[in-house]
Amino acid sequence: MRHSFVSIVISILTIIYISIFIIDQTERGIILRFGKVLRDHENKPIIYKPGIHFKIPFIEIVKILDARIQTLEIQADRYLTSENKDLMVDSYLKWRVTDFSRYYVATGGGKPYQAETLLKRKFSDRLRSEFGRLSVNDIITDSRGRLTVDVRDALNKGTSIDESTKETDTDIANAVARVEKEINIKLPVVNANSMTALGIRVVDVRIKKIELPNEIFDAIYARMRAEREAVARQHRSRGQEEATKIRAVADKTVTETLAEAERASLILMGEGNAIATKLFADTFRQDPEFYAFIRSLRAYEKSFKNGDDIFIISPNTDFLRFMKAPN
Known part of the structure; x- marks a missing residue:
């Protein structure tokens, strides 16, 4: 008797357990009875909101749907x-x-x-x-x-x-x-x-x-690259043009400076030669013999630089007159 009572209680609790279903706050539920959505007397579907609900076991099936x-x-x-x-x-x-x-x-x-x-x-x-x-x-x-x-x-x-x-x-x-x-x-x-x-x-x-799209990106980049290269070529050509102008001006300045320096040096050299000639002339007028003697010594100095120099010359020439008779 007691065993039968326990079995009945367990069966009732099992039926109650499988009859209860819980709907979460983020969900909604509908019940299918024999594969059809359960509806009310107005033929509107019954939607189960969050909470504890009951169903008929083995006949009704609960379908949970996400309401989020x-x-x-x-x-x-x-x-x-x-x-x-x-x-x-x-x-x-x-x-x-x-x-x-x-x-x-x-x-x-x-x-x-x-x-x-x-x-x-x-x-x-x-x-x-x-x-x-x-x-x-x-x-x-x-x-x-x-x-x-x-x-x-x-x-x-x-x-x-x-x-x-x-x-x-x-x-x-x-x-x-x-x-x-x-x-x-x-x-x-x-x-x-x-x-x-x-x-x-x-x-x-x-x-x-x-x-x-990627292919259009590539085309745009290629066009931008071509445009930048064209601008770079234009800048380079302008730079080369300016460099040529600056180089030409510099070359002209160098040429003019060198010509002016050469002209000035020639003038100074001429003036120096004139002064030297005047000094020689004045010296010659004051003591012609001494001047001739000095000129001969300078000629000897330039002609006989070392002992290996050989001259084939007549001993009676006037060039050696101070060597033969220094006095």
């Missing part, structure tokens, strides 16, 4: 402006689930990667369309803030039919059709190509970086 704002990084991609110029754009967006029932069915069981896949495609298509109507100057100036707001609003509210986003819009519309089939009622009027149709709201869109 999610960040979706968009890989840098190439976009074409209205001027047919390529830009590499690195961006991200923030989104959150607003309709958990719609989101669960549209994403095939609350799978975030499916929602992010559609969100990435829709965002890229919308951003490409916005870039296509703006110039580079518009994008990098005041229109950049307006651009992100327009993209966010287009994602939340949807857009008119656009051939460039037709494939993505079709996938979103198919997800909406699955939702309507699941609940078997007509949903409130929502643009079928908007994120709202998937139970998602885009909170914010941001562009982190806009830059030119």
Whole structure:
């Protein structure tokens, strides 16, 4: 008897344990009964908020969905402006689930990667369309803030039919059709190509970086390098021209200075020779014989520099008269 009572208590506690589920502050829950989202008498999905809740064991299954704002990084991609110029754009967006029932069915069981896949495609298509109507100057100036707001609003509210986003819009519309089939009622009027149709709201869109593709960078650098080299060549040619002018002026100054110095030296030499000649003349007039004697001695000094000098000359010549008769 006691053993049976313990078994019953344990069974009851087990049932109570598996009947209780707890929803965290950052989450929301929905219950699936026989694979269908549990709804109230007004056919609205029952969303379980943070706290302790109960379910029917073995019949109802709890699905926990993240209620926080999610960040979706968009890989840098190439976009074409209205001027047919390529830009590499690195961006991200923030989104959150607003309709958990719609989101669960549209994403095939609350799978975030499916929602992010559609969100990435829709965002890229919308951003490409916005870039296509703006110039580079518009994008990098005041229109950049307006651009992100327009993209966010287009994602939340949807857009008119656009051939460039037709494939993505079709996938979103198919997800909406699955939702309507699941609940078997007509949903409130929502643009079928908007994120709202998937139970998602885009909170914010941001562009982190806009830059030119690498090949355009290389072309710009090559052009800048060519321009700088042209300027350098121009400066070098001007420098060479100035150097030639300065060198010519210097050569002219040197030539003129040397010519002036030579002229002055010739004048001084002439004046010196004149003075010397005058001195010789005065000396000659005062004592011609002594002058002749001195001149002969100087001639001997210059002629007989060492003992090896040999002269073949007549002994009767007047040049040797002071050697033969010094007195």
